[in-house]
Amino acid sequence: DGGITQSPKYLFRKEGQNVTLSCEQNLNHDAMYWYRQDPGQGLRLIYYSQIVNDFQKGDIAEGYSVSREKKESFPLTVTSAQKNPTAFYLCASQEGGAGQPQHFGDGTRLSIL
Amino acid sequence: DQQVKQNSPSLSVQEGRISILNCDYTNSMFDYFLWYKKYPAEGPTFLISISSIKDKNEDGRFTVFLNKSAKHLSLHIVPSQPGDSAVYFCAASGSGTYKYIFGTGTRLKVLA
Numbered sequence: 001d002g003g004i005t006q007s008p009k010y011l012f013r014k015e016g017q018n019v020t021l022s023c024e025q026n027l028n029h030d031a032m033y034w035y036r037q038d039p040g041q042g043l044r045l046i047y048y049s050q051i052v053n054d055f056q057k058g059d060i061a062e063g064y065s066v067s068r069e070k071k072e073s074f075p076l077t078v079t080s081a082q083k084n085p086t087a088f089y090l091c092a093s094q095e096g097g098a099g100q101p102q103h104f105g106d107g108t109r110l111s112i113l
Numbered sequence: 114d115q116q117v118k119q120n121s122p123s124l125s126v127q128e129g130r131i132s133i134l135n136c137d138y139t140n141s142m143f144d145y146f147l148w149y150k151k152y153p154a155e156g157p158t159f160l161i162s163i164s165s166i167k168d169k170n171e172d173g174r175f176t177v178f179l180n181k182s183a184k185h186l187s188l189h190i191v192p193s194q195p196g197d198s199a200v201y202f203c204a205a206s207g208s209g210t211y212k213y214i215f216g217t218g219t220r221l222k223v224l225a
Contacts, residue, residue, distance in 0.1 A: 004156075031211050040122070042202060042215040043157075050211055058212070090156055098208050099145035099164055104156030 003027065006091050006105035012113050013078070013085060021076045021108045023091035031094040032074035033102060036060060036087045043090060049074055078110060086112050116140050117205050119216035127224050132190040134219050136203035139184060143205040147213065148177060148188045151200045160201075161188070193223045 004025045013019045025032065031050045035043040045058030049068040063082025068074055074093075078085045088109050092102040118137045126132045136146075144165045149157035163170040163177045163186065170177050176189045190197055200220050204213040 006156075035215075040217065042117070042119075042217040043204075044215075045212060048211065088154075092156075094211060098210065099162065099206065101147055101159040101162060102204075102213060103159065104149075106156045107154065109154070 004091055004093055004103055004105035006089075006108050008108060009106070011108055011110045013110060014113050016080045018077055018079050019110065021078070021089055021091075021110070023074045023076065023105060024072055025074075025091075025093045025103075025105075026072060027093055027095070027103060028071070029093035029103070030071070030096050032068070033092040033094070034058075034064070034066065034074070034076045035090045035092065037090060037107075038087050046076065046089075085110055115217075116143075117203060117214045117216040119201075119203060119219050121219050122217070123220040123222070125222045125224060126193045128195055129192045132188075132193045132197065132221055132223065134188040134190075134201050134203075134221065136186050136188075136216055137184060138186075138205050138214075140205070140207070140214075141184065142207045143214075144208045145206045146177070146179060146186050147204045147206075148175075149202045149204065150197075151202060151218070157202060190221075193221075195223050195225050197221060198223045 033048040034046040047066040049055035065077045091105045094102045147162045148160045151157040200218045206213045
C-alpha cells in the first residue's frame, strides 16, 4: 500500500537536545511538507520541498531544519533553538500540480521532559 | 492575519440529519479549496475539493459549496453518521503555489 510513514509516533526531548522526526513516502510525489498542530489551532507550515535538494521555509521555520536528499524522505530536525517544541507534527506529500490534495502521515507527538 | 477561518469550533448534530460546516477566506487569489477530516492522533484524510470555476462538488454524502463573491465555502454531510464525528479542516491554495493555508478546524459530533 502506498502511503506516508512517520516515526516515531511519540518522542520525548530533553531541554537543549536536537531531535529528528522521520517522514518517508512511497507515493512517488515530488512535493513534501511539514506542519505543526497545536491545540485549538490549524496546521501551520514549517518547511516544504517541491523537489529533491530544494526546500523553502514556511510560516514558522525558526528553530527547525530539514533536508531533502531523496525523493522519498523529508526528515525534520527540531533544534534546541525551538523554544516551544511540544506539539503534534504532521508530514504530507503532494502530487505535482496546483489544487492536488496533500496526503498526510499519522503524525509524531513531541513532548519535552 | 488568518486568511482561512472556521468560526465555529464545534458542532453537534443528530444522526441522520444534515451537518453544515463553514469556512471563510479573505484572499481572492485562492483558486482551490479542500476539506479534510481528522481523528485524534491521526493525520488528516482528504474528503473533497472544489476549484474556483465551480460552485458545487458532490461525492456521495459530501457536498461542498463555494460562494466566491462572499468568499465562503461550506461542507454538507447528509445523512450524518456517528462515524463522521471528527475535526474538519478547510484549506485553500492559489494557482501556481504548492502551499495550502488551513483553517483552525471544526469539531463535529454526531449524536446517535
